[in-house]
Amino acid sequence: xxxxxxxxxxxxxxxxxxxxxxxxxxxxxxxxxxxxxxxxxxxxxxxxxxxxxxxxxxxxxxxxxxxxxxxxxxxxxxxxxxxxxxxxxxxxxxxxxxxxxxxxxxxxxxxxxxxxxxxxxxxxxxxxxxxxxxxxxxxxxxxxxxxxxxxxxxxxxxxxxxx
Amino acid sequence: xxxxxxxxxxxxxxxxxxxxxxxxxxxxxxxxxxxxxxxxxxxxxxxxxxxxxxxxxxxxxxxxxxxxxxxxxxxxxxxxxxxxxxxxxxxxxxxxxxxxxxxxxxxxxxxxxxxxxxxxxxxxxxxxxxxxxxxxxxxxxxxxxxxxxxxxxxxxxxxxxxxxxxxxxxxxxxxxxxxxxxxxxxxxxxxxxxxxxxxxxxxxxxxxxxxxxxxxxxxxxxxxxxxxxxxxxxxxxxxxxxxxxxxxxxxxxxxxxxxxxxxxxxxxxxxxxxxxxxxxxxxxxxxxxxxxxxxxxxxxxxxxxxxxxxxxxxxxxxxxxxxxxxxxxxxxxxxxxxxxxxxxxxxxxxxxxxxxxxxxxxxxxxxxxxxxxxxxxxxxxxxxxxxxxxxxxxxxxxxxxxxxxxxxxxxxxxxxxxxxxxxxxxxxxxxx
Amino acid sequence: xxxxxxxxxxxxxxxxxxxxxxxxxxxxxxxxxxxxxxxxxxxxxxxxxxxxxxxxxxxxxxxxxxxxxxxxxxxxxxxxxxxxxxxxxxxxxxxxxxxxxxxxxxxxxxxxxxxxxxxxxxxxxxxxxxxxxxxxxxxxxxxxxxxxxxxxxxxxxxxxxxxxxxxxxxxxxxxxxxxxxxxxxxxxxxxxxxxxxxxxxxxxxxxxxxxxxxxxxxxxxxxxxxxxxxxxxxxxxxxxxxxxxxxxxxxxxxxxxxxxxxxxxxxxxxxxxxxxxxxxxxxxxxxxxxxxxxxxxxxxxxxxxxxxxxxxxxxxxx
Ligand code: NA
Ligand code: NA
Numbered sequence: 001x002x003x004x005x006x007x008x009x010x011x012x013x014x015x016x017x018x019x020x021x022x023x024x025x026x027x028x029x030x031x032x033x034x035x036x037x038x039x040x041x042x043x044x045x046x047x048x049x050x051x052x053x054x055x056x057x058x059x060x061x062x063x064x065x066x067x068x069x070x071x072x073x074x075x076x077x078x079x080x081x082x083x084x085x086x087x088x089x090x091x092x093x094x095x096x097x098x099x100x101x102x103x104x105x106x107x108x109x110x111x112x113x114x115x116x117x118x119x120x121x122x123x124x125x126x127x128x129x130x131x132x133x134x135x136x137x138x139x140x141x142x143x144x145x146x147x148x149x150x151x152x153x154x155x156x157x158x159x160x161x162x163x
Numbered sequence: 164x165x166x167x168x169x170x171x172x173x174x175x176x177x178x179x180x181x182x183x184x185x186x187x188x189x190x191x192x193x194x195x196x197x198x199x200x201x202x203x204x205x206x207x208x209x210x211x212x213x214x215x216x217x218x219x220x221x222x223x224x225x226x227x228x229x230x231x232x233x234x235x236x237x238x239x240x241x242x243x244x245x246x247x248x249x250x251x252x253x254x255x256x257x258x259x260x261x262x263x264x265x266x267x268x269x270x271x272x273x274x275x276x277x278x279x280x281x282x283x284x285x286x287x288x289x290x291x292x293x294x295x296x297x298x299x300x301x302x303x304x305x306x307x308x309x310x311x312x313x314x315x316x317x318x319x320x321x322x323x324x325x326x327x328x329x330x331x332x333x334x335x336x337x338x339x340x341x342x343x344x345x346x347x348x349x350x351x352x353x354x355x356x357x358x359x360x361x362x363x364x365x366x367x368x369x370x371x372x373x374x375x376x377x378x379x380x381x382x383x384x385x386x387x388x389x390x391x392x393x394x395x396x397x398x399x400x401x402x403x404x405x406x407x408x409x410x411x412x413x414x415x416x417x418x419x420x421x422x423x424x425x426x427x428x429x430x431x432x433x434x435x436x437x438x439x440x441x442x443x444x445x446x447x448x449x450x451x452x453x454x455x456x457x458x459x460x461x462x463x464x465x466x467x468x469x470x471x472x473x474x475x476x477x478x479x480x481x482x483x484x485x486x487x488x489x490x491x492x493x494x495x496x497x498x499x500x501x502x503x504x505x506x507x508x509x510x511x512x513x514x515x516x517x518x519x520x521x522x523x524x525x526x527x528x529x530x531x532x533x534x535x536x537x538x539x540x541x542x543x544x545x546x547x548x549x550x551x552x553x554x555x556x557x558x559x560x561x562x563x564x565x566x567x568x569x570x571x572x573x574x575x576x577x578x579x580x581x582x583x584x585x586x587x588x589x590x591x592x593x594x595x
Numbered sequence: 596x597x598x599x600x601x602x603x604x605x606x607x608x609x610x611x612x613x614x615x616x617x618x619x620x621x622x623x624x625x626x627x628x629x630x631x632x633x634x635x636x637x638x639x640x641x642x643x644x645x646x647x648x649x650x651x652x653x654x655x656x657x658x659x660x661x662x663x664x665x666x667x668x669x670x671x672x673x674x675x676x677x678x679x680x681x682x683x684x685x686x687x688x689x690x691x692x693x694x695x696x697x698x699x700x701x702x703x704x705x706x707x708x709x710x711x712x713x714x715x716x717x718x719x720x721x722x723x724x725x726x727x728x729x730x731x732x733x734x735x736x737x738x739x740x741x742x743x744x745x746x747x748x749x750x751x752x753x754x755x756x757x758x759x760x761x762x763x764x765x766x767x768x769x770x771x772x773x774x775x776x777x778x779x780x781x782x783x784x785x786x787x788x789x790x791x792x793x794x795x796x797x798x799x800x801x802x803x804x805x806x807x808x809x810x811x812x813x814x815x816x817x818x819x820x821x822x823x824x825x826x827x828x829x830x831x832x833x834x835x836x837x838x839x840x841x842x843x844x845x846x847x848x849x850x851x852x853x854x855x856x857x858x859x860x861x862x863x864x865x866x867x868x869x870x871x872x873x874x875x876x877x878x879x880x881x882x883x884x885x886x887x888x889x890x891x892x893x894x895x896x897x898x899x900x901x902x903x904x905x906x907x908x909x910x911x912x913x
Contacts, residue, residue: 022443035411043822053221061218067445077182082496084180099181114211118765129649130765201597208657216647334773405779
């Protein structure tokens with residue numbers, strides 16, 4: 001995975017990245033603990049808590065969005081770097097800003113559309129298939145974190161321009 | 164028309180350096196909107212639905228776990244001890260350190276699931292050692308980058324997990340088993356040009372006289388690392404755990420070795436390890452979920468069938484089509500990473516593979532071999548980027564060396580095409 | 596009229612199965628009878644929502660999918676009353692299932708589906724769900740202890756299998772097949788038509804128990820906006836086609852499975868699978884073990900509806 005180094009002349013973030021980093025770390029730790037606990041419990045009792053898989057999948061989705069947020073701020077998402085590398089500094093900067101703008105645009109769209117999706121799940125009282133909890137408790141994080149990603153992308157756009 | 168818009172926007176954005184996931188999603192969203200003018204909200208509710216559904220799959224959880232394994236073993240001190248042990252066996256003569264680098268990369272390949280993680284772990288140890296011994300840094304970077312590419316063939320492998328999620332007919336254990344023989348062959352094939360080039364150019368003579376480490380003590384030191392692939396692969400084989408669980412067992416084992424046995428990981432290191440693992444997994448998983456939007460657009464536009472028909476009726480014949488696919492993938496592989504290649508191409512290639520009744524496990528191994536080659540084919544070569552950064556050389560400097568290594572691994576790909584049994588024998592033997 | 600060039604029809608399995616065949620027949624009948632005005636394309640594998648079959652219903656409501664033939668089990672997260680069919684040991688035979696779907700209870704359920712935002716047209720059938728696994732023969736609840744069983748759709752299944760001492764895990768059909776092949780999951784429960792067409796014995800499912808604990812009907816549905824975009828005459832055609840396709844599909848699903856014609860079971864046994872049939876006493880042990888789950892869920896689904904169904908079953912013609 002190519003990752004452009006985060007410090008190459010980009011202004012620092014205003015909202016501290018520690019926010020996302022701590023969430024991502026805790027989510028990752030929880031995923032490890034739940035999965036490992038299942039292995040251990042099954043080893044000793046021949047039983048396990050397969051229903052926790054629904055929770056694990058949910059935590060993984062949230063971790064993806066939160067980690068994605070930090071990765072946007074650090075400009076680390078997978079992309080074709082070729083054109084970014086060959087041009088002048090000005091062109092390189094313009095392209096990176098364009099990428100940030102596109103990212104922000106898409107996640108705004110995703111955020112808006114998923115509000116509608118969550119509203120639908122709430123309105124019709126949908127429940128999750130394994131545990132039977134209200135679906136919107138799980139899906140509400142999609143619009144919220146999409147907007148956070150869009151915000152981080154806009155922040156990157158601004159920081160790339162403000163150096 | 165709409166299909167053209169989909170591809171133009173996607174390819175254009177991607178070439179302009181927009182994140183690949185975002186390019187896929189924007190292309191897909193535009194096509195969905197154009198194709199459904201009369202549907203509620205232009206049918207765009209398919210965007211969040213497919214984004215969420217693309218991610219909510221339990222088998223995908225193996226990806227963050229194996230990413231974390233890579234990040235932990237990178238710091239566990241295992242690589243250094245494996246290197247000492249290997250040097251104790253083969254010594255430091257000309258061409259021996261590259262041999263050690265390849266062997267250690269293959270061995271770590273039995274623990275880690277991704278090429279760049281492997282390149283980082285092996286590069287951190289081997290490149291400095293090879294410098295001291297008098298190998299040119301560009302040569303060392305080439306060897307490490309190419310050797311690390313065997314990682315995605317030798318199980319465990321994130322590439323195989325993604326392929327399996329996309330192709331329900333190919334299970335993870337079957338793919339893991341199928342990658343074993345080609346992966347080992349690829350590593351052995353790399354040794355030939357590596358040693359030959361070193362001898363021909365008289366590299367690595369500076370430390371040839373230094374004494375070897377003693378055999379038994381270095382074996383003892385390396386034992387913890389040597390046991391890891393046995394635990395991971397053996398545990399899966401014996402049905403103790405699923406791939407996801409195997410990864411989490413490897414996480415715990417790696418932490419134990421790093422924190423308690425080798426003492427290379429402190430409590431304070433846990434935060435950066437988990438953070439790095441979470442962020443890198445998020446980057447991979449976001450492409451997976453955003454590609455779901457692209458896949459929805461692709462399948463509802465009904466363009467896969469005509470394209471498949473056009474290709475199979477083109478008169479190229481089965482091997483001609485296979486050759487064409489390989490050329491296309493080689494070009495794509497110059498610019499794209501492995502996971503993105505799978506996500507973009509597998510939906511298009513699967514109908515072709517089904518038409519010719521190619522074994523889907525064999526096909527997965529072939530695609531993965533192709534991706535492995537791409538990982539060290541400049542200009543866009545994820546493994547070389549890592550190893551060149553460690554060696555402090557520009558990627559262009561590796562060109563004289565990687566050509567030979569590409570040819571060596573490419574010949575293994577030809578072998579797997581001509582003798583599919585190289586991939587299929589082991590999974591059948593193991594009963595998958 | 597704003598007719599689309601092509602309408603998307605979603606099913607969980609393809610045309611090798613009665614379920615997918617039912618979708619194909621429906622699409623064919625509609626195309627013929629509307630002279631191609633309504634052109635339907637099949638998307639098996641719930642591929643329009645990345646295989647996530649419990650999301651299918653929502654996607655139909657939201658216009659992501661135009662038509663579907665779907666199982667009551669997969670749609671129970673959206674219409675909780677559809678859990679009725681998943682109450683363990685509610686329906687002893689096909690006549691009991693017909694008494695529900697073809698009677699007033701079926702109409703009540705269609706009204707609920709309609710209220711949840713989707714237009715229901717006809718009933719089909721996936722069939723009685725029998726349990727298989729790779730470890731051992733199941734004759735008594737104790738035999739299920741510790742078996743990891745794949746289920747889908749509803750916490751009711753989690754409750755039922757937990758009550759029997761098994762270890763249920765919820766996953767889509769797309770994920771279930773590799774999980775069975777690799778031994779990550781020990782067993783599954785599905786109609787025999789799925790068991791044979793998906794070649795489950797080849798992935799180690801060698802122990803099959805005929806316990807008929809639940810059966811899932813299929814429902815033929817259309818997205819509401821799509822429905823309203825059609826002329827009344829075309830709506831009538833689509834509905835009648837769904838009814839006709841449903842009848843043919845039920846016939847396919849039941850073929851060879853009735854007591855009188857054990858041809859399918861014979862084929863399965865010939866493939867090296869031990870087929871276990873429960874004696875009435877053995878079956879009673881499973882009924883007793885799952886009774887608390889039945890009572891709990893009768894309440895969740897709605898006591899009046901379940902009581903009505905019980906009465907319809909009691910009054911059925913055998
Ligand atoms: Na590997
Ligand atoms: Na490349």
